Amino acid sequence: GENVEQHPSTLSVQEGDSAVIKCTYSDSASNYFPWYKQELGKRPQLIIDIRSNVGEKKDQRIAVTLNKTAKHFSLHITETQPEDSAVYFCAASSTDSWGKLQFGAGTQVVVTP
C-alpha cells in the first residue's frame, strides 16, 4: 500500500520568512496530493491540492510542487505570518482506490513574530 513520509517534523521560522515542507510517496498509482492545515483541536482543513497532471500550483502565499518521477511533493509558504502556525499534513491518494487519503506524519510549524 501507499506510504507517505513527511519532513521535517517541526519547523520554526521567523515571521516573513519562507517555510518548506517535503513529502515522498511510494505508490506510483497515486495521482492526487492534498495538503491540510490543522490547528489545535480543530479539523484538518484543505489548503491546497495538486493532481498528477500538474507540476506546480499556487494560491496567494501557498504553493505546491510535484515531481512524479522522484515521487515527491512540497508545500511552500512565503511571507509567513503568526496565523500560519499549525500542523500541516500532506496526503496522497489514487482515484483507483476509492480515494482513501494516506497521510504523512505532520509538520508542526511555528512562526515567531
Added chain:
Amino acid sequence: EPEVTQTPSHQVTQMGQEVILRCVPISNHLYFYWYRQILGQKVEFLVSFYNNEISEKSEIFDDQFSVERPDGSNFTLKIRSTKLEDSAMYFCAIRTGTSKPDTQYFGPGTRLTVL
C-alpha cells in the same frame, strides 16, 4: 466548502461499551469516509463508503467497527466493544465527486475517550 457536522463533539465511555458516532452532511454526497487521529499522531484512514456500501477498509477497521447510512442522511460509525486504544478523534469526511472529484472535506470530529 461543503458543510459537515458530527455528533457528539465529545463522547466518554467505559471500556467494553458500544458507541455510535454520527456524521451529517448538509447536502447529498456520494462518498463518505471515516478517519481517526490518536492524540499527537497522524490522521489514519478507517473506511470508505460509496453507494450505501463499504468500498474499502483499513486494517484498523476490524469486526468491532461498522458503518451505515440508516436514513439516507446520517452516516454512522459504530464501535461495538470499545477498548482503551480506541480513544482518539474520529473525523468524518465527504467527497463532492463533482467539479473537484478527489477533494475531501472533514467534519469537526468527535473526541472519543474510553476509560
